[in-house]
Amino acid sequence: PVHKQRFAYALKHGTVGVYDKTSRAWRVKSKNRVNCITCFDIDSDGVPELIAGWENGKVEVRNEKSGEVIFKDYFQAPVAALVHADYRLDGRGTLMCLTTEGDVRGWLPSSAGGDAGSGAQSAAEAKDSEAYRALLSTKQALTQELASYQEQTKQFKLGGKDSAQGIIPTDTKINITLKSNNTQGTVELQLMTSNYSVIRAVVIFAEHLFDGEACMLHPVPPSNNVIVQIAPTKDIQTTMSIKAMVGLSSNSVQYHVFESTYEMPKFAMYHRVELHELPKTPEGFCQFYFPKRPNWVMGWLQKSFINLDQQAMQPRNASAGAVLDVSFVSLRTGDPLCISMTGDQGGQITIKTDDIEVAGELVQDLCAYLNVTELESTANFPEEMDKFKQVLMKVDEYNAVRLKLTAEMADSANLVKALIVKAEDYRMLSDMTNLKKVFSGLQQTNGDLIAEYNKRANNHQQLLAQLKDVNMMIQKAAKLRVGGAKTRVVAACRQAIKKNSIHELFQIIKTGQDNTSAP
Numbered sequence: 001p002v003h004k005q006r007f008a009y010a011l012k013h014g015t016v017g018v019y020d021k022t023s024r025a026w027r028v029k030s031k032n033r034v035n036c037i038t039c040f041d042i043d044s045d046g047v048p049e050l051i052a053g054w055e056n057g058k059v060e061v062r063n064e065k066s067g068e069v070i071f072k073d074y075f076q077a078p079v080a081a082l083v084h085a086d087y088r089l090d091g092r093g094t095l096m097c098l099t100t101e102g103d104v105r106g107w108l109p110s111s112a113g114g115d116a117g118s119g120a121q122s123a124a125e126a127k128d129s130e131a132y133r134a135l136l137s138t139k140q141a142l143t144q145e146l147a148s149y150q151e152q153t154k155q156f157k158l159g160g161k162d163s164a165q166g167i168i169p170t171d172t173k174i175n176i177t178l179k180s181n182n183t184q185g186t187v188e189l190q191l192m193t194s195n196y197s198v199i200r201a202v203v204i205f206a207e208h209l210f211d212g213e214a215c216m217l218h219p220v221p222p223s224n225n226v227i228v229q230i231a232p233t234k235d236i237q238t239t240m241s242i243k244a245m246v247g248l249s250s251n252s253v254q255y256h257v258f259e260s261t262y263e264m265p266k267f268a269m270y271h272r273v274e275l276h277e278l279p280k281t282p283e284g285f286c287q288f289y290f291p292k293r294p295n296w297v298m299g300w301l302q303k304s305f306i307n308l309d310q311q312a313m314q315p316r317n318a319s320a321g322a323v324l325d326v327s328f329v330s331l332r333t334g335d336p337l338c339i340s341m342t343g344d345q346g347g348q349i350t351i352k353t354d355d356i357e358v359a360g361e362l363v364q365d366l367c368a369y370l371n372v373t374e375l376e377s378t379a380n381f382p383e384e385m386d387k388f389k390q391v392l393m394k395v396d397e398y399n400a401v402r403l404k405l406t407a408e409m410a411d412s413a414n415l416v417k418a419l420i421v422k423a424e425d426y427r428m429l430s431d432m433t434n435l436k437k438v439f440s441g442l443q444q445t446n447g448d449l450i451a452e453y454n455k456r457a458n459n460h461q462q463l464l465a466q467l468k469d470v471n472m473m474i475q476k477a478a479k480l481r482v483g484g485a486k487t488r489v490v491a492a493c494r495q496a497i498k499k500n501s502i503h504e505l506f507q508i509i510k511t512g513q514d515n516t517s518a519p
Contacts, residue, residue: 010034026067032056038082053079077101133196174258189228198222205241222250237266269327278336282352285379291346294323322397356381360479375482385398398463403458479510
């Protein structure tokens, strides 16, 4: 923990960052590894800073809100640990850094004054300092951009027309669009210049989309229209930071870097199709009453999917009472997905899919977007329930085997005890012939015990894997509900498992209620 609801983290590949509750406030990446982190109020402003010790000997002090470097120092050896306490016994903490070579260095926090108003004064000074650093950073960026323009103007005046080879028109813009490609099974990010300027390279930074969280593309030859194929493995909303190098032509020696951000919708890997284009009709479904108007649900669909407009979401059969009806195909698996809604002032929403996890993600995202805190639902996923039934049968089988192996090991353990007593008796009687026979039997029994233990350990691992699948199924069923209903489903499912009531467990997953709470 850093301060209030913020906590810091570090990863072994060189990432340091801070989360504010469940959202990430900032992060930085480096080619070096982070060896240790701690929190310490080095500037006496009442808010701890994040201190990081690196493998290359660097110690950084960063602002916990913005991640800006406030102070840094270097050692000749990798940092081993960062500690802080009142080592001087004067009522003030001391930050100490230790390296792998035994070097120790300490820092005292800056003085915060001794009067009653020093805390408020320090906080005000820290706020002013943060604003000053932000303005200074903006000034530096604008100064660099101005210097670049001045250099281009200077070369243009000195060299004439030939020097203007890399200067692009001032009205050049980059247009970014996102569309799905059902043939390739990917999402296409298209970058196009507003004129004849060409794109030499594109760099995209985004989480969960690429290996290493970055992608670099060099079109050959450079073109004013570049398409980047993206195939995220999970349904997750992320922001892409895009940088494009744009020049006047493929022979340009100067390029302008356009920077922009683009939001990847959470369900971008679903391609909209007409109902008759679906490969099959989904057997699984999730139904619930939704208290919001259809146009709000349409707004969520347009935000969470791509290539959607009002016309695409209109129902095909108005006589059925639907006010919203749209179909998709997964670009990953080709599985169908249908979403429909009835009622003008809020009504029943039906999500048809054979994947209970997809249905749960849709329910959770819809309720989070429209601030719905309580939601009951009924569901039926035949394929998923058949698989779940097989998992429960395997759990029973592995549990029966576990009990059998435990009993056999107990018998073998008792046999070992008896053989040891016999061996001691023969030793005291100096009966070496029988003693050898007993020791031979003891060795064989010990080998049997080891073999039985290996069987039991293997059975235990298989049982844990199946129990993990059971727990995942419970979580998937819970995600079909929101609020108190979600908590109730988890508790009821666990209770049904304890009672070994598969019928009751299936009923809870389908209806969200057990026999005792059903109306």
